Amino acid sequence: xxxVVDIDVVLAKRKMSVxxxxxxxxxxxxxxxxxxxxxxxAVRFTTLxxxxxxxxxxxxxxxxxxxxxxxxx
Numbered sequence: 001x002x003x004v005v006d007i008d009v010v011l012a013k014r015k016m017s018v019x020x021x022x023x024x025x026x027x028x029x030x031x032x033x034x035x036x037x038x039x040x041x042a043v044r045f046t047t048l049x050x051x052x053x054x055x056x057x058x059x060x061x062x063x064x065x066x067x068x069x070x071x072x073x
């Protein structure tokens with residue numbers, strides 16, 4: 001998929017755990033893991049807003065687009 005999720009990168013920069021972020025955002029750690037690992041089919045804007053607020057970042061810090069060829073290899 002050409003959309004790459006960089007939540008783990010931002011988490012590392014903030015020295016925050018997945019559990020702590022899930023608590024701050026109000027979602028389960030399992031659902032956050034689905035999003036973080038790029039397995040989610042969609043993300044609500046309210047969730048994206050809460051992630052950005054908790055991580056003090058912009059949506060572009062969490063999501064980026066890569067061309068299909070670059071994503072495949």
